Amino acid sequence: MILKICTLFPLGIALRNSLKKGYNFQTFKSDLSAGFIVSLVALPLAMALSIAVGLPPQHGLYTAIVAGIIVPLLGGSIPQVTGPTAAFVVIVAPIVTTYGLRGLLIATILAGILLIIFGMVKLGRYINYIPYPVTTGFTSAIAVVIATLALNDFLGLGINQLQGNYVDKVLLIINAIPSFHWQETLIGMVSLIIMLTSKWFIPKIPGPIVGISMGAILAYLLAQNGFDIATIGNRFSYFLSNGEIRYGIPPFSPTFHFFGLDHSKLFALPTFQEIRHLIIPALVIATLGALESLLSAVVADGLTGSKHHPNAELMAVGIGNILSGLALGIPATGAIARTATNIHHGVKTPLASSFHAVMLLGYVMLFAPIMSYIPMASLAALLLVVAYHMSHYKQFVRTIKIAPLSDTIVLLTCFSLTVFTDMVIGITAGVILSCFLFIQHIARLTQSQISHGAINHHPHSKHFNLPNDVMIYHINGSIFFGTIEKAFDRTGFIQDHISTLIIDMQNVPFIDMSGLVAMKTMILDFQRKDRKIILCGHSHIIGKILQKLPYHIQKIIYAVETLDQAVILLKQK
Secondary structure, eight states: OHHHHHHHOOTTHHHHHHHTTOOOHHHHHHHHHHHHHHHHHHHHHHHHHHHHTTSOHHHHHHHHHHHHHHHHHHSSOSSOOEEOOGGGHHHHHHHHHHHHHHHHHHHHHHHHHHHHHHHHTTOHHHHTTSOHHHHHHHHHHHHHHHHHHHHHHHTTOOOSOOOSSHHHHHHHHHHHGGGOOHHHHHHHHHHHHHHHHHHHHOTTSOHHHHHHHHHHHHHHHHHHTTOOOOBHHHHOEEEOTTSOEEESOOOSOOOOOOTTTSOSGGGSOOOHHHHHHHHHHHHHHHHHHHHHHHHHHHHHHHHHSOOOOHHHHHHHHHHHHHHHHHTTOOOOEEOHHHHHHHHHTTOOSTHHHHHHHHHHHHHHHHHHHHHTTOBHHHHHHHHHHHHHHHHOHHHHHHHHHHSOHHHHHHHHHHHHHHHHTOHHHHHHHHHHHHHHHHHHHHHHHOEEEEEESBOTTOTTSTTOBOOTTEEEEEEESOBSTTTHHHHTTTGGGOOTTOOEEEEEEEEOOOBOHHHHHHHHHHHHHHHTTTOEEEEEEOHHHHHHHHHHSOHHHHTTEEEESSHHHHHHHHHHO
């Protein structure tokens, strides 16, 4: 019983496996050092992504703290770092715009439940079956959307809300460009340049920290000279328990709230109508979270030589999202860049990832007033850097240049629909189109041909000559709904004088229900004229066909495994 439970809920497997090797002060020191560097990368990124989806920065920090502590302890990947990622911006921002923070919290918790179910039913290994052109298409599209959204604060355009579809957003930005603030643009440019180049001068400190710090200093100097600079402190505010308003980021640890137990309207029990509207966005969040987490874990495996447990990781990310939603956080998943940083700085166990989240909690409680001075233009510059790295523009261009036309069509379709409609439509259309193109490709491989009389050149029965009233119907390739037409396109050539038909399926590896029904129809049509039928092929394929036939037909059909056996059987009869 305990073994079954452990198999169904393989939580904490990465932590257990790493601790089996022993844990000493040197290991702790390595984990602490890696966690510290990752925390410096995660701090500005969590705030920037929260702002990008339309929420105050503390919601991204709460996500990085809660999910960042829990998921590594329960997950299946040793170096994996979990937190908010740029991939969610495109799907989360419309939820916030339409349903507000409450809708996002409900969708995040529902997504967490779905991720746990994904792990329980062992869907981990199937997530990676999403085609490469689809993943490249939608990630590149997300990068374009994020970069577009970041231009508002980067240029200091002062647009309150970028609403509407992508074209509407672009038009709003273009119309607002004449009123841009050069001070904001200067801060953004300085921050951007430093983020991209600091690794050559200060390699031990993450570029975002250096860039944002320099941007904050420049913003302070400009403010001292009378310029109005947008910062976290003058953009966002919060209320104390006594109703007093404060500006910036609240210096408090995340607090858990429970639907139905908390008396606030925000955490009233969700209605059926809310769940019905949010279940599809939740499914997209869960699918994207699973894909990104497992992709990050695969990258981590390649960098470390370790092996992750996909289903444990999915369940842990699910639990992390549920707790993140209860703590006013946004969706979380495995973060490739932060995971790579963790590895490059000597992570030994999953505790390093949890340490980074604990340090983030310390930053919030100790340095929240200082974070209020971070300029919005610097965070926008960070989003541009994220979009650049996320765009995979080299792979995008390379796919168009060298990939088959079908892959290029899928790539451009997924990219265009994700940018101009939304990610749900883009990914769905990309996957469906990939499936249709794959079916078309497989259908080309399925062929049929007929032979009768002398078959000396047939490789399976080159020593035999068939009587003139015997015909062989060869089928090569899988028989399923997409190949039925090609598999049976030569049945009209079966001549009237043929008394025995050998159906050769030695090269049929698979047959689905549609194929079975089509085969049954062919056999019954031929048998009505009192002709003999010999089925030739793999026993499991022949068995499926016979099961579909009436019992009295089964008794008069011969079944063999090779064409040689069929010809010998024919001569014996």
